[in-house]
Amino acid sequence: MFCEKCGKELLEGAKFCGSCGAKIEPEQPAPRVAAEPPPVHPVPPPPAYTPPVQAVTPRQAYAPAQPQAYPGQPASEPLSVGQYIGMFLLLCVPLLNIILLFVWSFGGSVNLNRKNFARASLIFSAVMLVIWIAAGGLIAGILSEISGGFY
Ligand SMILES: [Zn+2]
Structure with a gap:
């Protein structure tokens, strides 16, 4: 830093020039814009996570249909004892039992x-x-084999 009037070097921090006695204007720091803290932007809360809506695939639409009882389906109620006895009696008949088994099966x-x-x-x-x-x-x-052995 030098004196503005005489140009002599000045001591650091001197208020008056030691040579000419001129008042030394303290060196103005560069006009600094008051360092304001950067405006704190309110951080927007993260948007609530919404899972992507999955398009319903046609496969889901075809849910395994429950076996529906159609009108022609035979009843599955348990047979009574009498029905079982009648069934066994019928199956004792030599030729009828085979026919009945096929009829009942199919x-x-x-x-x-x-x-x-x-x-x-x-x-x-x-x-x-x-x-x-x-x-x-x-x-x-x-x-x-045995008989062949004898003869
Ligand atoms: Zn001076």
Whole structure:
């Protein structure tokens, strides 16, 4: 810093020039804009998160439909004891039982219990028939084997 009048170097912070005695205007700091704190913008609260509305896919529309009882569906009420007895009696008839089993198994309006029972009986009979045929063949083979040994 130098004196404005005589140009002599001044001491730092001197109020008067040591050489000419001129008053030293304190160096004005650069007009500084009052450093105002930056206006605090109120932070807007984050918008409430709204999950994206998912378009209902057509697949959801086709929810697995509950099995609806259609008019032609056979009743599935449990059979009474008398009905079971009658069923067993009918199945004792040699040729009729096979016919009845097929009718009940594949009939349109047959009680579900009777239908399932008939199907189970048919499958069981078929299995037993196969076993008996196989066993019969085996026995016949053994018998022929034995008889062949004698002759
Ligand atoms: Zn001076």
